Amino acid sequence: MKEVRVRFAPSPTGPLHIGGVRTALYNYLFAKKHGGKFLLRIEDTDQTRFVPGAEEYIIEALNWCGVSYDEGVGIGGPHAPYRQSERKDLYRKYADQLVNEGHAYYAFDTAEDLELMRERLKARGVATPQYDVFTRGEMVNSLTLSPDETAERLKSGDTYVIRILIPENEEVLVNDLIRGEVKVHSSRLDDKVLFKSDGMPTYHMANIVDDHLMEITHVIRGEEWLPSAPLHVLLYRYLGWEPPLFAHLPLLLKPDGNGKLSKRDGDRLGFPVFPLRWTDPVSGEVSSGYRESGYLPDAFVNMLALLGWNPGTEQEIFSMEELTAAFSLERVGKSGSKFDPEKAKWFNHHYLSNSNTNDVAQLLATILAGKGIKAPETLILQVSDIVKERAVLIPDLWEQSWFFFQAPEIFEEKTVQKFWKPDSPALLVKIIDLLKTIDNFSVENVDLAVKTFIHDNELGMGVVMNTLRLVLVGGSFGPGVAAIISLLGKDEAVIRIDKAIKRLSL
RNA sequence: GGUCCGUUCGUCUAACGGUUAGGACGCCAGGUUUUCAUCCUGGUAAUAGGGGUUCGAUUCCCCUACGGACUACCA
Numbered sequence: 254m255k256e257v258r259v260r261f262a263p264s265p266t267g268p269l270h271i272g273g274v275r276t277a278l279y280n281y282l283f284a285k286k287h288g289g290k291f292l293l294r295i296e297d298t299d300q301t302r303f304v305p306g307a308e309e310y311i312i313e314a315l316n317w318c319g320v321s322y323d324e325g326v327g328i329g330g331p332h333a334p335y336r337q338s339e340r341k342d343l344y345r346k347y348a349d350q351l352v353n354e355g356h357a358y359y360a361f362d363t364a365e366d367l368e369l370m371r372e373r374l375k376a377r378g379v380a381t382p383q384y385d386v387f388t389r390g391e392m393v394n395s396l397t398l399s400p401d402e403t404a405e406r407l408k409s410g411d412t413y414v415i416r417i418l419i420p421e422n423e424e425v426l427v428n429d430l431i432r433g434e435v436k437v438h439s440s441r442l443d444d445k446v447l448f449k450s451d452g453m454p455t456y457h458m459a460n461i462v463d464d465h466l467m468e469i470t471h472v473i474r475g476e477e478w479l480p481s482a483p484l485h486v487l488l489y490r491y492l493g494w495e496p497p498l499f500a501h502l503p504l505l506l507k508p509d510g511n512g513k514l515s516k517r518d519g520d521r522l523g524f525p526v527f528p529l530r531w532t533d534p535v536s537g538e539v540s541s542g543y544r545e546s547g548y549l550p551d552a553f554v555n556m557l558a559l560l561g562w563n564p565g566t567e568q569e570i571f572s573m574e575e576l577t578a579a580f581s582l583e584r585v586g587k588s589g590s591k592f593d594p595e596k597a598k599w600f601n602h603h604y605l606s607n608s609n610t611n612d613v614a615q616l617l618a619t620i621l622a623g624k625g626i627k628a629p630e631t632l633i634l635q636v637s638d639i640v641k642e643r644a645v646l647i648p649d650l651w652e653q654s655w656f657f658f659q660a661p662e663i664f665e666e667k668t669v670q671k672f673w674k675p676d677s678p679a680l681l682v683k684i685i686d687l688l689k690t691i692d693n694f695s696v697e698n699v700d701l702a703v704k705t706f707i708h709d710n711e712l713g714m715g716v717v718m719n720t721l722r723l724v725l726v727g728g729s730f731g732p733g734v735a736a737i738i739s740l741l742g743k744d745e746a747v748i749r750i751d752k753a754i755k756r757l758s759l
Numbered sequence: 760g761g762u763c764c765g766u767u768c769g770u771c772u773a774a775c776g777g778u779u780a781g782g783a784c785g786c787c788a789g790g791u792u793u794u795c796a797u798c799c800u801g802g803u804a805a806u807a808g809g810g811g812u813u814c815g816a817u818u819c820c821c822c823u824a825c826g827g828a829c830u831a832c833c834a
Contacts (some may be wrong), residue, residue, distance in 0.1 A: 262834090264833080264834045266833080266834075267769070267785080296834065297834095298834080299832095299833055299834065300831085302833065302834080305834070360832095363813095364832080367831090367832090378763095380760040380761050381761050381762085381830065383761095383830080409760090412832095416832095429781095432765090435763070435764080436763095437762070437763070438762090441761075441762050442762090443830085445779090446831080446832045448832085449832040450832060451832075453832090454831070455831095455833080455834085456834045457834095460816095460834090475828090476764070476765095476827085476828060477828055477830095477834095478829090478834090479763065479764065479828075479829080480762070480763060480764090480830075481827040481829075482763095483763095500823065501764085503764090503765080503827095504827070504828070506826095506827080508770080509827095510827090511826055511827065512827070512828095513827080513828075547795085548763085555806085559771070559772085559783090560771070561771090563772055563773070565773075566773090566782095567781085567782050567783080567792060567804095569771095569782085569783060569784095583763065586772080587764080587766095588764090588765050588766065588826095588827090589764095589765075589769065589826090589827065589828090590770090590772090590816095590828095591770060591771080592771095593768090593770050593771065593785085594785080595770080595784060595785060596770075596771065596784045596785085598784095599783090599784055599785090600784095602797090606797075614822050642797055642798085643795080643796050643797065644796095645796090649796095653795090653796085668781070668794085691763070691789090703793095713793095714793060715793055716793090717793080718793030718794080719793060719794065720793095721793085722768070722793070722794060723794095727796045727803085729795070730794060730795055730796090731794075731795080732794095732796095733792090733794095734793055734794090735793090
């Protein structure tokens with residue numbers, strides 16, 4: 254059996270959004286599953302839409318997700334180059350071949366000509382004006398011009414495009430791995446431009462040539478390409494090539510209402526639609542990314558994988574290896590999936606709280622370093638251990654633990670109102686004395702000592718604990734009080750209690 | 760408008776002719792608890808509508824409705 258070769262072929266016109274990431278992911282999983290190759294090709298045939306930084310962004314995003322490619326831009330491979338603008342010279346001969354064999358033709362119409370044609374047809378009541386079997390006869394092209402005239406125009410340097418000559422009357426079949434057989438009548442297809450007047454091929458031409466040359470076996474791409482798939486089938490046939498197998502993935506929809514997920518939805522609903530933060534080079538507008546928002550790549554990938562695909566079992570937590578083993582195109586759904594930001598958070602929380610404490614400590618250490626805070630490694634480790642299950646996003650690690658690294662400057666008014674009573678200072682003085690008697694300052698020991706103290710003095714658990722919490726962290730938040738006291742250490746705990754007594758008693 | 764694709768709880772989805780239509784997120788309730796979370800238990804909630812085919816339709820066919828994609832010398 255032939256080696257499976259698939260590609261992800263984005264256009265560098267901006268940041269990759271999560272729908273694109275998912276397409277890349279499915280290609281990757283499919284390739285790995287079948288022991289094949291996954292390649293990255295950059296489709297930059299439209300020079301006017303080039304956006305600086307977009308290509309780098311795409312590569313960085315794939316790397317962050319752990320979606321690595323075997324051949325492509327940046328790493329090369331047996332079919333280099335992988336950037337279409339650098340393959341420019343390759344395409345022309347195939348366009349010529351199509352013209353020579355009567356499957357394509359030269360068209361000299363100007364933009365104005367085309368506009369006029371559309372208006373004319375609309376006036377005539379034609380709903381969809383197209384350059385097709387019905388209209389090509391009245392346009393300026395090598396079909397309507399004499400061979401001499403055509404040759405003359407070509408020679409004199411008239412600008413022209415090359416259009417495919419769509420056959421007049423036949424059903425074009427597209428066999429889709431996800432949707433089955435899709436039939437379209439050729440009379441509904443238009444004579445798409447294959448070769449532009451600027452000397453570049455269009456997507457349609459370039460993608461067929463490259464997929465063939467790069468020996469692509471499966472084209473896995475978004476559903477938005479389904480309507481042009483018949484055209485691609487025709488091109489393979491006319492070029493005499495065996496077409497790859499097609500799989501058109503369902504779309505990612507916006508969380509509310511309907512429609513394709515877009516950049517705007519993220520802004521509007523407050524969640525990232527991009528894997529990484531992106532700053533538009535022209536407007537300077539910033540779009541948030543999953544990475545910068547504090548998502549773990551594994552959680553992000555897991556969440557994305559399940560949007561449109563399911564394993565057929567009730568498993569929902571998957572490592573990349575497990576995804577690879579379980580993935581199949583047969584289990585990709587047909588209908589679009591609404592993106593659910595809440596579920597994304599759930600995944601991240603799950604991954605964070607189930608992460609190895611050492612890994613979490615790394616994340617916390619990075620945050621601390623960014624704030625210029627120095628802390629003992631063991632403390633970071635201990636804090637990470639008790640705080641990881643309380644964090645949904647990475648920044649929560651800090652939100653839940655900052656008081657371990659710096660003493661509170663202020664005391665929450667609300668909590669003071671509720672727990673600071675006239676007899677609080679006396680209580681806390683006793684607690685200080687108590688803490689001083691504890692030799693082994695482990696969480697368990699501190700917990701036992703405090704609870705015994707509460708019991709022996711017939712005090713209320715809530716009152717004592719919350720008062721302690723208030724003076725230790727400055728409010729009503731954080732992990733268990735015993736853990737806080739233990740990790741702070743005897744000296745620091747006593748200092749904080751003592752200071753608070755003085756400040757709050759004023 | 761035309762072409763194509765689609766339609767199971769609010770959301771992601773399972774069930775590939777026979778199930779009390781299952782799971783997850785969310786939500787609600789209860790439990791654990793020193794705060795807030797977590798965690799545990801339970802609950803809520805769906806086959807778009809109408810025709811067929813069949814002993815039997817979520818499942819197969821048709822129609823309707825609704826939704827989406829596409830409709831550039833953009834990908």
